[in-house]
Amino acid sequence: MGGVTRRRFLQIGGTLSMGAVLAACIGGGSTKQSRDSSGGVAGRRADATILRTLSSVEAVAVVVYTRTLDAGLLTTPATQELGTLFRSHHREHGELFARTTADLGGRPFPDPNPVVLQQLQPALDSLGDEAAALRLAFDVETILADTYQATMGTFADKSFNVAAMSVGGAEARHAAALAQALGSPAAPQAFETPERAVEGGNGV
Amino acid sequence: MAQTSGDADLQAFAQSVELALVQAYTEIASTGKITSPAAVDATTTIAQHHQEHARALGEAAGARAPNAPNHRLSNRFRSDLRTASDETAAIDVLLGFENEAASTYMFVLGSLEATPALQLAASILPVESEHAVVLASLVHQPPARTFPSFENQDEAFKPDEFPVS
Numbered sequence A: 001m002g003g004v005t006r007r008r009f010l011q012i013g014g015t016l017s018m019g020a021v022l023a024a025c026i027g028g029g030s031t032k033q034s035r036d037s038s039g040g041v042a043g044r045r046a047d048a049t050i051l052r053t054l055s056s057v058e059a060v061a062v063v064v065y066t067r068t069l070d071a072g073l074l075t076t077p078a079t080q081e082l083g084t085l086f087r088s089h090h091r092e093h094g095e096l097f098a099r100t101t102a103d104l105g106g107r108p109f110p111d112p113n114p115v116v117l118q119q120l121q122p123a124l125d126s127l128g129d130e131a132a133a134l135r136l137a138f139d140v141e142t143i144l145a146d147t148y149q150a151t152m153g154t155f156a157d158k159s160f161n162v163a164a165m166s167v168g169g170a171e172a173r174h175a176a177a178l179a180q181a182l183g184s185p186a187a188p189q190a191f192e193t194p195e196r197a198v199e200g201g202n203g204v
Numbered sequence B: 001m002a003q004t005s006g007d008a009d010l011q012a013f014a015q016s017v018e019l020a021l022v023q024a025y026t027e028i029a030s031t032g033k034i035t036s037p038a039a040v041d042a043t044t045t046i047a048q049h050h051q052e053h054a055r056a057l058g059e060a061a062g063a064r065a066p067n068a069p070n071h072r073l074s075n076r077f078r079s080d081l082r083t084a085s086d087e088t089a090a091i092d093v094l095l096g097f098e099n100e101a102a103s104t105y106m107f108v109l110g111s112l113e114a115t116p117a118l119q120l121a122a123s124i125l126p127v128e129s130e131h132a133v134v135l136a137s138l139v140h141q142p143p144a145r146t147f148p149s150f151e152n153q154d155e156a157f158k159p160d161e162f163p164v165s
Helices: A003-010 A018-026 A040-070 A077-103 A114-125 A130-150 A159-181 B005-031 B037-064 B071-082 B087-109 B115-138
Strands: none
Touching (some): A040 A130, A077 A159, A114 A130, A130 B115, A159 B087, A159 B115, B005 B037, B005 B071, B037 B087, B037 B115, B071 B087, B087 B115
């Protein structure tokens, strides 16, 4: 998302419409824009907490891909390409949520979520081959996809629902590709469930 | 927030889209263009998923559910699939449908009000995205085209263009 585009959306109605900021990235935008759909000060604070959580989990994904790429664990060209591409997406997602947190008056959380990172640390420390790296990346992508899905109905600013799932859908694609690389079904069930979601505020 | 009549209308529309997809997969299967085991397996599973989506959306939409494929969309799907001369071309067309379906749920999410309605749509959208990945791998589509950094609603089917029959 370019700076000019972002500024243009920030100018809407003289009051920040946070979903509109993200709409600059994903096209279309909410069909129900209001002058201030942010839910007031309390709503903005609550949304900022969720966004801090999202940026922190995106940062975990960046750590995982960086570790596996730097260690040369993704040995086939196809998985190297996916790892590099997905890491760039997570950086983009994390930066966007950090900026939007600031726009809401919150303090961005650009660091890896310490709670999630601690849970993954044993797997990170024992990475020995491509299969292990892919399994860990798949786990992280699943956690991310579940986390976005779990935000539905929790945002004060309803336009964030679209923004969150624009990222959640992208993470689901990542997870599907990694499942394929592991020889597992890429679309194993008709409905996704948010069972591995990181709760808003956890670790941040 | 409780389910609104607007939510039910959107769920009815989404159900009509899902049933049009089921019909598209059924029709392409009957042509015999899809023959490789991997493609047959993938398209059979995906069609089942769309049927399950339609069932859930029908239950959520209640009396507003059309319980029938979106007529105009079915015609468009049929026209698109008619141009596919072989399995690869057919899968490529179906891949486009899945991306459009994911985009449609992005559009729908922008207007739904009740949390259960949002949650149902958000449980389906990622699956449509996964379907796109499955089909993209069958036609060896480059990752840059298969994996957008954000899902978008640019390709969404809209009720004003494809009204519930």
